[in-house]
Amino acid sequence: MSEMSxxxxxxxAARAAGVSERTIWRWVRAGQVDTVKIGRxxxxxxxxxxxHRIGEVALVYGEELTGTRTGEPEPGPWPFTTxxxxxRRRILLEERRAAGAEMDRLAVPxxxxxxxxxxxxxxxxxxxxxxxxxxxxxxxxxxxxxxxQ
Numbered sequence: 001m002s003e004m005s006x007x008x009x010x011x012x013a014a015r016a017a018g019v020s021e022r023t024i025w026r027w028v029r030a031g032q033v034d035t036v037k038i039g040r041x042x043x044x045x046x047x048x049x050x051x052h053r054i055g056e057v058a059l060v061y062g063e064e065l066t067g068t069r070t071g072e073p074e075p076g077p078w079p080f081t082t083x084x085x086x087x088r089r090r091i092l093l094e095e096r097r098a099a100g101a102e103m104d105r106l107a108v109p110x111x112x113x114x115x116x117x118x119x120x121x122x123x124x125x126x127x128x129x130x131x132x133x134x135x136x137x138x139x140x141x142x143x144x145x146x147x148x149q
Contacts, residue, residue, distance in 0.1 A: 007036050007043035016046040 013033075014021045024044060027033045034045040 006045050007034075008046060010042060010044055013044040013046040 008016060010021050010024050010028075014024045017024065024033070024046075027047070028035055028042070028044065033047055036043045
């Protein structure tokens with residue numbers, strides 16, 4: 001009987017494993033968990049391997065991750081707490097501000113009227129190209145008319 005006490009209904013097994021019921025059913029179909037069928041009920045032995053619960057994943061991956069450009073340790077995602085999420089948000093915001101300041105520092109000043117001048121040149125080139133295409137089209141039409149006569 002002690003053997004049977006380890007088996008739980010799917011919803012309870014999902015809560016015990018820290019996953020969704022859908023995941024438990026996926027594991028059942030894949031044969032990754034032990035099951036016992038009693039009548040129409042399916043009982044599941046929840047997995048106990050590391051990595052299925054959020055707290056256990058923190059032990060596997062460590063508390064903090066490093067790798068930010070600033071060199072300071074990046075707060076790990078486990079567990080998701082408001083403090084850790086706010087710290088992560090603060091670090092990302094600082095990195096973005098630093099990147100923006102670097103872009104402003106490296107930006108080349110544009111002389112007054114330069115953009116308008118470029119816009120005019122592009123429009124003139126487009127007009128010339130359109131006229132060239134219209135001229136070629138007109139020549140083809142004339143050549144077809146002559147060929148018909």
